[in-house]
Amino acid sequence: MAGFHVPGAPPAMIVMKFGGTSVADAPRIRTVVRLARERLDRRPVVVVSALAGVTNLLIDLAHRALKGATGVQEIRDRHRAVLEDLGLPPDLVAEEVDDLRSLLKGITLVGELTPRSLDCIMSFGERLSSKVVAAAFRAEGLEARACNAYDIGLVTDDRFGSANPLESCYEGLGRNLAKVEGIPVVTGFIGRDRxxxxxxxxxxxxxxxxxxxxxxxGAEEIQIWTDVDGVMSADPKLCPKARSLEVLSFAEASELAYYGAKVVHPSTMIPAIVAQIPVRVLNTYRPEHPGTVILAKAPPARGGVKSIACRSRLSLITVTSTRMLMQTGFMARIFEVLGRHEVVIDMVATSEVTVSLTTDTRRDLEPALAELREIAEVEVEKNHAIVCLVGEGIRATGGTLASVFETLREARIRPRMVSFAASNVNVSILVPERSVARAVKTLHARFFE
Structure with a gap:
């Protein structure tokens, strides 16, 4: 299903999303205005995050409210300062700040912070930034309107904190955006349930x-404006010689996002894949750089590997029981326990009497582990990391896997687990966390330098 098109409307449109660092202060917001102005012929729809650091501050304020503190001075002063630097009235966001204060007082009175209340509090970051950015457009002579996504039709399920859009919302959302005069400046991150x-x-x-x-x-392109030159061949903090990639497939980008590449949110791919809309990752500070375009299909890399990502702070859980021998359903029971406790699994390896799997150490695993110990022996090893090599057809590229294992052997890094994805897009290797930086560097040197 492609995106919704309003009959008679010009087909060419782009979506320009700007993250928190791109709208962090007045000079950067002026850059956003300039970038959109330069693309007026492509009918931009602008999507904005909260100002850098504001979402974390809102979460902090919500927890402070449980202890009786309901001040919003930090939020108010931050946005007033940006407005003043833009030459705009500092009381432009006074209504939103007052609404936030009232909500925090309510939390103090009730003495409870529910997921629903926390979502409402976090929404103020984008609600405030969209008003500031839209006003900055108007100050530069461009017609623009701040649009709260929940007011124009972005309807989601009720999974507070990680909601997904309802399939039925797209047509109404598209129709409402087409009616906006000038540039719509839409709140990212938020929607509403039924x-x-x-x-x-x-x-x-x-x-x-x-x-x-x-x-x-029905955009022709979705642009994600960040502070890096697109999607990189590795984390530049680990590999100074990491380079920008020209093109990725949706499958490759989704794998990279899941395994730790911080440029694109994993779920970003889903609506774009359905509508077959290219996603381009660009640098706000170097707009002349072509960045990385993400397409439904992309040519494979010469050496089989497009990029290397990693995820740290993982636990290796080993479940052992002789009851697994010749018994159907035992493994299903293990995963039923993990699923009920919402433990997300990254890698799995099995033998006759053992299941080994990895998961994020940061979540509370004890309830699930306690239940597993009722049916089997359970061993937990922390301080692991996954190194993921991503590329379409990676297993079919001659010599790639041999090069991977030879490189790790030469670096004296002993893999604990290896997983070959059924999609033939990635190879994931579990290593000790202390070795992850060395593994990424040596593998990057082998395939890219």
Missing amino acids: RGNITTLGRGGSDYSASIVGRAV
């Missing part, structure tokens, strides 16, 4: 919002 409660799409969800909006309006 009851009208504000929801959030998960941390980093403004990318997701941009993709949802792109599908709704």
Whole structure:
């Protein structure tokens, strides 16, 4: 299903999403205005995140409210300062700040912070930034309107903190955006459920919002503006010689996002894939750089590997029981326990009497582990990491896997587990966390330098 098109409307549209660092202060917001002005012929829809650091501050304020503190001075002063630097009235966001204060007082009175309340509090970051950015457009002579996504049709399920759009929302959302005079400046990250409660799409969800909006309006391209030159061949913090990639497939980009590449939110791919809309990752500070375009299909890399990502702070859980021998359903029971406790699994390896799997150490695993110990022996080893090599057809590229294992052997890194994805897009290797930086560097040197 492609995006929704309003009959008679010009087909060419782009979605330009700007993250928190791109709208962090007045000079950067002026850059956003300039970038959109230069693309007026492509009918931009702008999607914005909260100002850098504001979402974390809002979460902090919500927890402070439980202890009786309901001040909003930090939020107010931050936005007033940006407005003043833009030459705009500092009381432009006074109504939103007052609404936030009232909500925090309510939390103090009730003495409870529910996921629904927290979503509502977090939404103020984008609600404030969209008003500031839209006003900055108007100050530069461009017609623009701040649009709260939940007011123009972005309807989600009621999974507070990680909501997903309803399939039925796209047509109405596209129609409403087509009616906006000038440039719509849409709140990223937020929507509403069928009851009208504000929801959030998960941390980093403004990318997701941009993709949802792109599908709704039938955009020709979804642009994710960041502070790096597109998607890189590895984390530049680990590999100074990492380089920007020209093109990725949706499958490759989704794998990279899941395994730790911080440029694109994993869910961003879903609406774009459905509508077959290219996603381009660009650098706000180097707009002349072509960045990385993400397409439904992309040519394979010469050496089989497009990029290397990693995820740290993982636990290796080993479940052992002789009851697994010749007994159907035992493994299903293990995964039923893990699923009920919402433990997300990254890698799995099995033998006759053992199942080994990895998961994020940061979540509370004890309830699930206690239940597993009722049916089997359970061993937990922390401080592991996954190194993921991504590329379409990676297993079919001659010599790639041999090069991987030879490189790790030469670096004296002993893999604990290896997983070959059924999709033939990635190879994942579990290593000790202390070795992850060395593994990424040596593998990058082998395939890219």
